[in-house]
Amino acid sequence: MSDFKNPIIALPYDSFMAKVSVDDQESYIKHLEHGGVLFLPNLTFKIAPSEERFLSPKWSDGRAKNIYLRGNERKIRGAKGSEADLQAMSELIERYALNAKQLISNLLFDYADHAKPANTSLRCIEAAGRITSWRKDDSRLHADAFPSRPTHGERILRVFTNVNPYGKPRVWKVGEPFADMARKFLSEVPHYSKMQAKLLHMLGITKSVRGEYDHAMLHLHDLVKADLDYQQHAPQMRSEFPANSTWIVYSDQVLHAVLAGQHMMEQTLHVAPEYLHYPEASPKKTLETLLN
Numbered sequence: 300m301s302d303f304k305n306p307i308i309a310l311p312y313d314s315f316m317a318k319v320s321v322d323d324q325e326s327y328i329k330h331l332e333h334g335g336v337l338f339l340p341n342l343t344f345k346i347a348p349s350e351e352r353f354l355s356p357k358w359s360d361g362r363a364k365n366i367y368l369r370g371n372e373r374k375i376r377g378a379k380g381s382e383a384d385l386q387a388m389s390e391l392i393e394r395y396a397l398n399a400k401q402l403i404s405n406l407l408f409d410y411a412d413h414a415k416p417a418n419t420s421l422r423c424i425e426a427a428g429r430i431t432s433w434r435k436d437d438s439r440l441h442a443d444a445f446p447s448r449p450t451h452g453e454r455i456l457r458v459f460t461n462v463n464p465y466g467k468p469r470v471w472k473v474g475e476p477f478a479d480m481a482r483k484f485l486s487e488v489p490h491y492s493k494m495q496a497k498l499l500h501m502l503g504i505t506k507s508v509r510g511e512y513d514h515a516m517l518h519l520h521d522l523v524k525a526d527l528d529y530q531q532h533a534p535q536m537r538s539e540f541p542a543n544s545t546w547i548v549y550s551d552q553v554l555h556a557v558l559a560g561q562h563m564m565e566q567t568l569h570v571a572p573e574y575l576h577y578p579e580a581s582p583k584k585t586l587e588t589l590l591n
């Protein structure tokens with residue numbers, strides 16, 4: 300929605316089990332589904348003194364960007380350490396997953412049974428100055444879309460908590476509404492080829508056959524990141540998420556860039572399109588409308 304003037308709203312809750320009225324929950328769902336950010340400046344995730352040692356990049360196995368649990372699996376990924384260390388890291392991440400689940404149940408109850416947990420991660424690498432290819436450069440504005448993991452229209456809902464022990468904020472830029480961006484770039488998305496999509500799947504490059512929606516989302520992600528003029532001049536606002544704060548966002552819709560920050564917990568959830576309250580505001584419907 301191009302008249303979306305206030306993408307970030309602050310909520311007062313300081314507990315993952317906050318009691319929230321049904322009307323307020325509906326207004327939060329409406330805000331999220333229209334490309335807004337729910338910001339909970341008082342909601343922190345407690346890291347026990349014995350766990351503070353895990354707030355270091357040294358536990359990374361050097362291959363993955365984050366240490367994480369995948370969905371309901373309990374096997375820790377992306378980490379190195381002794382059996383006991385890995386177990387303790389796993390428990391820390393699992394506790395965050397439970398808290399995030401609790402938060403969704405209390406804040407966005409209608410999603411509770413439908414938001415499927417995907418990865419839960421501990422991110423200890425400083426975001427500023429990471430050397431990477433332009434396509435993977437998350438300091439450029441983008442809406443999330445992943446080459447190997449087609450969503451088929453399932454939404455990517457993310458809960459983040461800044462757990463930086465030194466009081467450092469996570470610094471983002473939030474861009475213009477999704478539809479405004481899509482209007483500028485959609486004509487540059489190449490024609491979709493089902494044959495090519497099947498080939499990518501056969502070759503193991505994608506985990507399922509990439510459909511038209513994921514094809515468009517991926518190209519938009521790349522077109523936006525590659526356009527340095529857009530990156531510099533498109534409408535955007537700098538947003539700081541202080542240490543010990545939490546925020547929630549549909550990251551496939553909100554244009555975002557990560558400028559700086561270290562030590563964060565993150566829960567990804569997938570919401571099927573049939574459970575959206577405002578499907579007409581979703582990226583899929585937005586693209587369909589623009590194409591017709």
Ligand SMILES: [Fe+2]
Pocket residue numbers: 437441442443550555
């Ligand atoms: Fe992202």
